[in-house]
Amino acid sequence: MTDPRRGPGTGLSRPTVSRLPGYLRALSSLAGSGTVRVSSAELARLTGASPAVLRRDLAGLGQLGRRGVGYPVATLQQAISQALGLVEDQPVVLVGAGHLGSALAGYAGFEDRGLRLCAVLDADPRLIGQRRGAVVVQSIDELEDTVTAAAARLAILAVPTGAAQSVAERLVAAGIRGLLNFAPVDLAVPAGVTVRAVDLSTELQILAFHQAELRPGPTGAPPSP
Numbered sequence: 001m002t003d004p005r006r007g008p009g010t011g012l013s014r015p016t017v018s019r020l021p022g023y024l025r026a027l028s029s030l031a032g033s034g035t036v037r038v039s040s041a042e043l044a045r046l047t048g049a050s051p052a053v054l055r056r057d058l059a060g061l062g063q064l065g066r067r068g069v070g071y072p073v074a075t076l077q078q079a080i081s082q083a084l085g086l087v088e089d090q091p092v093v094l095v096g097a098g099h100l101g102s103a104l105a106g107y108a109g110f111e112d113r114g115l116r117l118c119a120v121l122d123a124d125p126r127l128i129g130q131r132r133g134a135v136v137v138q139s140i141d142e143l144e145d146t147v148t149a150a151a152a153r154l155a156i157l158a159v160p161t162g163a164a165q166s167v168a169e170r171l172v173a174a175g176i177r178g179l180l181n182f183a184p185v186d187l188a189v190p191a192g193v194t195v196r197a198v199d200l201s202t203e204l205q206i207l208a209f210h211q212a213e214l215r216p217g218p219t220g221a222p223p224s225p
């Protein structure tokens, strides 16, 4: 039976995969400042990971570091990018050129991370032809042709709740295998398609919970569990 904690097509666990982008971000910054080697302790400090977890994560990528010498920054960047499938820029299709979609399309940081926004699609004819970031908004009618032409596997959904499921189904039928969903709705997708949901309200509610946990009770004592 397959282990559900394992990422698709890799021997890496999902928790490891979720930490790799953080390591890659820190390594890019180190490379940018001319650092050639980094110790596991330093990389752990930069990313907030525990050194033991970091060493275990990186051991899954092969024999990259040497005790007392550390990791070669460029080699480690390459190995992590390869594990994440980012060696060549991954085309990403964005659907929804409203407030959120426009802000995302204007974000310049995708390209540093092995991702390339290749198309923005919307159903509003007034938006078609307008520029969003480096691309021009296309009609949602062009969804299938655009996904096929770009050989895109990743898409971002920034459409209203009511449209999200049907747009997701069209994206999946066209070949999308990973969806980053901003609409506050649980998407039903077939096996083999991964959905990551981003919900700022949920994140804030979790923060509020932790704040409440830390707040003293009426007697000055911490609230009982």
Ligand SMILES: NC(=O)c1ccc[n+]([C@@H]2O[C@H](COP(=O)([O-])OP(=O)(O)OC[C@H]3O[C@@H](n4cnc5c(N)ncnc54)[C@H](O)[C@@H]3O)[C@@H](O)[C@H]2O)c1
Residues within 6 Å of the ligand: 095, 096, 097, 098, 099, 100, 101, 121, 122, 123, 124, 127, 140, 157, 158, 159, 160, 161, 163, 167, 181, 182, 183, 184, 198, 199, 200, 201
């Ligand atoms: N996850 C978060 O933290 C977060 C934060 C803000 C907004 N949102 C969600 O993101 C989504 C977009 O929010 P927004 O503020 O940008 O809304 P918006 O109304 O400004 O933009 C939505 C865009 O989607 C387009 N659209 C509607 N139906 C479509 C369809 N079938 N195909 C293609 N395009 C379609 C509209 O024309 C519009 O341009 C909403 O679902 C909202 O709830 C999530």
